[in-house]
Amino acid sequence: xxxxxxxxxxxxxxxxxxxxxxxxxxxxxxxxxxxxxxxxxxxxxxxxxxxxxxxxxxxxxxxxxxxxxxxxxxxxxxxxxxxxxxxxxxxxxxxxxxxxxxxxxxxxxxxxxxxxxxxxxxxxxxxxxxxxxxxxxxxxxxxxxxxxxxxxxxxxxxxxxxxxxxxxxxxxxxxxxxxxxxxxxxxxxxxxxxxxxxxxxxxxxxxxxxxxxxxxxxxxxxxxxxxxxxxxxxxxxxxxxxxxxxxxxxxxxxxxxxxxxxxxxxxxxxxxxxxxxxxxxxxxxxxxxxxxxxxxxxxxxxxxxxxxxxxxxxxxxxxxxxxxxxxxxxxxxxxxxxxxxxxxxxxxxxxxxxxxxxxxxxxxxxxxxxxx
Numbered sequence: 001x002x003x004x005x006x007x008x009x010x011x012x013x014x015x016x017x018x019x020x021x022x023x024x025x026x027x028x029x030x031x032x033x034x035x036x037x038x039x040x041x042x043x044x045x046x047x048x049x050x051x052x053x054x055x056x057x058x059x060x061x062x063x064x065x066x067x068x069x070x071x072x073x074x075x076x077x078x079x080x081x082x083x084x085x086x087x088x089x090x091x092x093x094x095x096x097x098x099x100x101x102x103x104x105x106x107x108x109x110x111x112x113x114x115x116x117x118x119x120x121x122x123x124x125x126x127x128x129x130x131x132x133x134x135x136x137x138x139x140x141x142x143x144x145x146x147x148x149x150x151x152x153x154x155x156x157x158x159x160x161x162x163x164x165x166x167x168x169x170x171x172x173x174x175x176x177x178x179x180x181x182x183x184x185x186x187x188x189x190x191x192x193x194x195x196x197x198x199x200x201x202x203x204x205x206x207x208x209x210x211x212x213x214x215x216x217x218x219x220x221x222x223x224x225x226x227x228x229x230x231x232x233x234x235x236x237x238x239x240x241x242x243x244x245x246x247x248x249x250x251x252x253x254x255x256x257x258x259x260x261x262x263x264x265x266x267x268x269x270x271x272x273x274x275x276x277x278x279x280x281x282x283x284x285x286x287x288x289x290x291x292x293x294x295x296x297x298x299x300x301x302x303x304x305x306x307x308x309x310x311x312x313x314x315x316x317x318x319x320x321x322x323x324x325x326x327x328x329x330x331x332x333x334x335x336x337x338x339x340x341x342x343x344x345x346x347x348x349x350x351x352x353x354x355x356x357x358x359x360x361x362x363x364x365x366x367x368x369x370x371x372x
Contacts, residue, residue, distance in 0.1 A: 004133040006189040006239040007274045007300045007334045008060045010366035013243050014137040014191060015072060015340030016065035017347045017355050022046050026070075026345070043068050044123065051127045057359055061135045061189065064124050065342075072193055072343040073139035074102050077147065079117055080174050082110040088151070094252040099344070104147050106160045110170045112177030118185055125186050133189050136182055140194035140242060141175050141230040142223035168222075172229035179234060189239045191276070196223050197266050198246035198278070201257035201285075220265045231271045241300075243276035246283060248339040251307040251349040258285015263292040274298035279320070280305035280338035290327035299328055302338030304362050309354040317365050335366045 025042035028034045047064045054062050069075040078085045087101045117138065124134040145168070148157040161167035179190065199205050200220055209216060227242075234240060244266070246255045259267070259277070267275065267289065275293065278284045279302050293299055301324055303317050317335075324333060341348055341355050350358075 004060055004131075005273075006061060006133070006135060006191070006241055007276070007298055007336075009334050009370045010059070010363040011061060011276075011300055011334055011336040012059065012063075012359060012362070013276055013302075013306075013336060013338075013340040014063045014066060014135065014193070015342045016050055016063075016067070017342045017350075017352055018065075018067060018345055019046050019049075019352070022067050023345070047123065048127075051124065053356065055127075055129075055132060057356065058363055059359070060132050062124060062127055062132045063135050063137060064120060066137065066340070068120055070100075070345050071102060072137070072340065073143055073147070074104060076115075076117060076138045077104045077144055079115045080110050080112055082106055082108040082170075094247055094249050097250055097252045099249050100346075103150060103153065104144075105153060106148055106157050108160065110167075110174050112174035112181075115178045115181065117178065118181045121182055121187055122185050134187065135189040135191055136187050137191045137193055137243075138178075140192035140196070141171050141226045142196045143194055144171055145223065145226055146196050146199075168226050168229065172226060172232070175230035176233065179230070179238075183235055183238055188237060190241075192227065192240070192242040192272070193245060194227075194242055195245045195247060195255075197244045197259075197262050198255045200262045201246070201259060202255035203257055205255065206261070216261060217265070220262055224265055224269055228269075228271050239274075240272050241274040241276060242270065242272045243339070244278065245339055245343075246278055248306065248343040248348070250344075250346045256283035259289035260285065263289035267292040267297075268294050272297070274300055274334070276300040276302060276336060278302045278338040279324075280307070284338075287324040287327050290324060293328055293332075296332075298332045298334060299324070300334040300336045302336055304335070304337045304358055306337045306339050306341045306348050306350070306355075306358065309350040311357060311361055314361065314365055314368075318369060321365075321369055330370075335362055335369070337362065 025039050029039040047067050050065045051062045084105045084107045086103050086105045088103045121136045128134050303320055304312055
């Protein structure tokens, strides 16, 4: 385990399709038909089976598949002191589909002590061996800030935190607490998931903030500063990576546009070890923005889509890897699906077998490009 460090030549983003046993148990718990302990027992059993599959597939990262979560982001945010779980009148509007309505509301000073995800991590940690390392995924600090200013949430946030700088400092400190507690529990691989940068890439969002008199560069630099504040003082042997997403809900998407608007900011200056980047269709643009990736940092090319069961053409994917090589050396590139398979409980529109076929293809291509 000590020699393993994320990212890996063939990798995945973290979430997996929820088995029916999980869906049933969570519905029964919500209805008051089973206890929290009974739900946890089902989660433990299904996560154990998932990790066995991850290992059999030959992957070096293991995760809990986010089986204990409803959302890729909100469950983590609800784990902070000072943040409450709420329901809004509507969800996010993805391409052709509205998401469920969950959100957050700040109710007091935000802090990160006793975060439940630390115990979740410990369960996965026990399955580490010489071939795999347990990875903990979580939304980036910038994603938390964005949710706190989502529509009417912003009025409440400003009322509780009239000093905006104090809000940023408290969010960063809360994350540092969780990162410290995870590290003390043995965690050496953390992944920030971050849709804010995908949002910045979208022309519609650019027009929206311009109309509001906000400069994209100013907002992006604030998000960058917040993410980096959260990473201050992290141990050298803790791999910290980030995944940039354009939305992944029931095989739909939220934003489009290449990385050009944010590349000189994010790729050049975020203090992470690697970027997991979506490149599975034309919405993500070309590879040219990779020229801004800071020296020594890696890029995991998300060339295999999780939004469709159709298997990609191996030769076409290999050709695209070599196209990316024009902008960043091959030894700093890796391969993965563009996103998780179930960013929320609902999951994407493919079967469990199709999910694993996708991961088999990722591994086969990586071994052909970089060797076993």
